[in-house]
Amino acid sequence: MICAGGETDKQTCFEDSGGLLQCKQDSVWILAGVTNSGVPCGTGTTPDIYARVSKFQNWILQNVNGSDIGFVTFKSDGEDKDSSFLCYGEETVSGLFYPFGNGDIENPSEDDGSSPIVFLERSFVYFGRVYRQTYVNNNGHLKFDGLLSEPVPNYLLSQVNRDIIAPLWTNMDITVNGTISYRQVTRGGLLLAASNHINQYFPNLNFTASWLFIATWDKVPYFNNSQSSSSFQVVLVSGGSLSFVMMNYGNISSTDQWFQAGYGTIDSTNYSSIPVPDENKLSNSSNVNVPGRWAFRVDGGPEEVAEIFYPYGDEDTKNPKDHYGSSPLITLEQPFAYFGLVYNQLYVNNKGYLTFEGPFHQQYPNHFPAYSTRDIIAPLWTDIDITRKGIISYRQVTDGHLLNRASRDINQYYPNLNFSASWVFIVTWDRVPYYGYRWTESTFQVVLVSGKNMSFILMHYGNIAQAIHTVTSGYDTSDSTDFFTIPVSDTTILPYTSNVNVMGRWVFRTDTTSEHNGLFYPFRNGHKLQQYYGFEFPVNLYLQTPFSYFGLTYSYVYVYNNGFFTFNRQLFPSSPQTLPAYTDMDIVAPLWTDIDNSDIYYQQFSGVRVLQRATNDIRQYFPQTNFTADSVFVCTWDNVRYYNTSAENSSFQVLLISGFGLSFIVFNYGSIPQTEHTAVAGYDTIDSTTYYTVSVSNITNLTHSTNVNVMGRWAFRVDTLPTKLGNAFFFSFFS
Known part of the structure; x- marks a missing residue:
């Protein structure tokens, strides 16, 4: 086998088995391995595993036809790179402090300085608030939401009124000597060490660390006291939904400055101050029976x-x-x-x-x-x-x-x-x-x-x-x-x-539906059409269930901003016409007029809720059909604003309902303001062999008109052709 890779987001994953591991020697690409395992995917915690091709040379020669297979001898550059490579998993904690120094990012050597904003590689939950950034302050604390100018705490952590973690907040000065540095850890042995520590101090959580942030103040002096030297560290630990803080104290010099050690929160809802009379006692204090270490759970979630x-x-x-x-x-x-x-x-x-x-x-x-x-x-x-x-x-x-x-x-x-x-x-x-x-x-x-x-x-x-x-x-x-x-x-x-x-x-x-539109079928959770202003082009929509319309069957509709749709092809221009229109296309027009803008929603329903509602409605209006719906297409024009007018909030809807060879259209009308433009409501067919116009003297009356005894609703059966008697057409679905 060969272990290779291991970089985060650059590994093999599921279904990669059999993939190639290739190495370039001079100008020749060599097949060195075949993917065996890539789980877990891209986490950087383990390398990928490959079958070593060279170990199967005899088997390949026996089972592959042809003599020119192309085995080569790999020439090493003479350097054993493995002997000097330090795996992430080999880095562990020895003593109280977590590793720091080489590889850390250092703070600028400024009095009252701070790190720049540090973007965290994982979210850190701090008493219910989620942070993705922090600042490491030279004066011995971390803050999440901005810099803090006070070099010395003038109040207790119970009164601080900000989210702050302060292993030793006092006036430090690293312009003379001392180093402040930080690092983030997302894989390797340090995560295991942190997991073991947290599970030791909080034994009922079965915790697994996935991220550490380690900030270390190493041999930093106090302000105006260059002979002093204090070393301490704060470790943020996160895993899953849990967050912890560990504070580690080495040698801490005495000072006559005011200091605070602990943490505080916004509104001081959560806080803790380490109870020592002098800062030099921190090295021998603890709340986890490890002298010099304090550990706190800080996510703010329930203890159990x-x-x-x-x-x-x-x-x-x-x-x-x-x-x-x-x-x-x-x-x-x-x-x-x-x-x-x-x-x-x-x-x-x-x-x-x-x-x-x-x-x-x-x-x-x-x-x-x-x-x-x-x-x-x-x-x-x-x-x-x-x-x-x-x-x-x-x-x-x-x-x-x-x-x-x-x-x-x-x-x-x-x-x-x-x-x-x-x-x-x-x-x-x-x-x-x-x-x-x-x-x-x-x-x-x-x-x-x-x-x-x-x-x-x-x-x-x-x-x-x-x-x-x-x-x-x-x-x-x-x-x-x-x-x-x-x-x-x-x-x-x-x-x-x-x-x-x-x-x-x-x-x-969950016992009642959230949308109570009365007449209207649900639409606001549906798909919203994108409008292209300045164009009259309709949007072509596929019908999952074909719709029968007076002897023809359609699988597409063209929806127009102007309040109508066609089936067989597009209509230009789309300005409203009177019905009958005597065109060569089938038209369904709940409110065909000059519309400047509207929110058009559409949705095709095949779930039991809407189908049952449609079934009940059609059986009520057409009781002889014993109808059962198997498809409902809903198109709604909402927040309609007519062209060149300020009147808006007009809403109307058309339903295409079909099932077992029968089909119906339903118009639903909400509030319909008046318009100065031509307006038509109804339907038409090719050459106007069949048509209907909703007869109202004023379109505002659409809200109060009906042919099914339900105000604002019109329903028509449209799957069959009408019966012709003399020079008039009588529709067999009217009683």
Whole structure:
């Protein structure tokens, strides 16, 4: 075998097996290895592994036809580079201090100086606030949000009112001697050492460090005291959602200056001062039984997940330890309402989500809105692998103190509901690793709560490892009529986020749909057309289900800004005409007029919510059809502003509804202001063999007009040709 590579973001990865490792000798490229393993991908923690081609020379000669295979003798340059190469993993902590010096970045030798802004290679969570930068001050402290000019603390850390970490804040002067330097560590033996230290001091966390920031004040003198010399260090440690600070003290000289040692926060909500009478006592003080070392957890998250998590563990039913596993069908002891639908079953998927209608195996998440046919609840949808460690479990509760707890929680966040929980379903992913990264661990939970025809979701986040694969957290519905994505770019900060002011908890009400437009079908979660101002060109959209229109079947529509669409081809010019128009194309025009600008949304629905609504509507208006919808295309013109007028906020919508050979169009009208331009509402066919004009004296009356006894709505069956009697056309779908 050959080990090679190891640079972050420059390694082999999944599905690279069999790839080539080539080396250039003079002008000739030589096949030296064949990719064997590239997991984990691009982290820089381990090299890639290759099969050494030279070891298989005899096998190749025996199995490959031809004599000119091209083996060469590799000529070394005579230098054994391995003998002088220091692997990252060999750097360890000897003594109290973490390594510093060679390779560090040094602060400028200025009185009251500071480092420039230091961009952190990983996020550092400091009591609920997430920082990606810091400043190393010559006077013995770190700050995150800017420089601090005071050389000497004039107040206690309990009164500092800023986020600051101060191993020894006093007036230093490195213009004479002494060095202040810093480094960041993202791989190697120092991460292991930090992990061991933190787990020793905080034994119940099972912590793994992924990043260190080491700042060292080495033999620095106090101001106006060049003979003094103090050495101390602060180490920021981060891993997953957890953050720690270690302060290490070597020789500390005495001074008559005011000093502070510890940390403080904005509004002084969290602070700690090391209780020593003199600074020279710091070297023998400790809160972890290691003289000269102090360690603090500073992420601000709950000390134990039990503070926000609902109970889980031995009493739960556990999921199978399969890579693409799922629970069997779980019959719910009480129905759960989810955005207009009621479910009596669900599935718990190992990849971090729940589904209702069947198991679903997809390790790489969809981004919400996904516009799929699936209802899904995803506290942390990513490629999770519990085949070797981690537990996924669930339980249902219909009586006892957990119902009281759920009732209190919901009434705290929704105080006007007077809610009483009658059922709770708890699912917990406990210390689950990501696929290919067994040392990672994440703990999270989703709780479904129902009672009094109301339902809610609680999502809880404990320690969450840095995302390796794509992640989505939130929920989605079929056709994305309702969805939400928790807005974080870094999964490790999920425990410090909330929509109810409880860190690590997100709560959503799910029994009712979020969009109540009355007549209008959902549209604002749909696709928004890009408008190209100054052009009359329509946007061509593909219909996932072909639409029958008076004897012809279409798979495309051309949507125009001016409030209409055509099927077979584009219409120029697109200025409104009267109906019948006697053109060579089919036209559907909910409100055809001169429009300057509008927000046009479209969406094709195939999920049960919208299909059931359309089915019910059409059966009400056309009761003899016994219709069942299998496709709904919705196009909405919203915030319409007519050309050369200030009137706006006009909104209207057209639906194309089809199923089992039948097709219908529905016009929905919101507020329609008056316009001085020509305006037409209705439909037309090629050569106007069939047409209809919505007959109103003023377009503002569209909101109050109807042919189906629902104000603002017009509905037409359009799959069949009308019946001709004499010189008039009578439409067979009118009663």
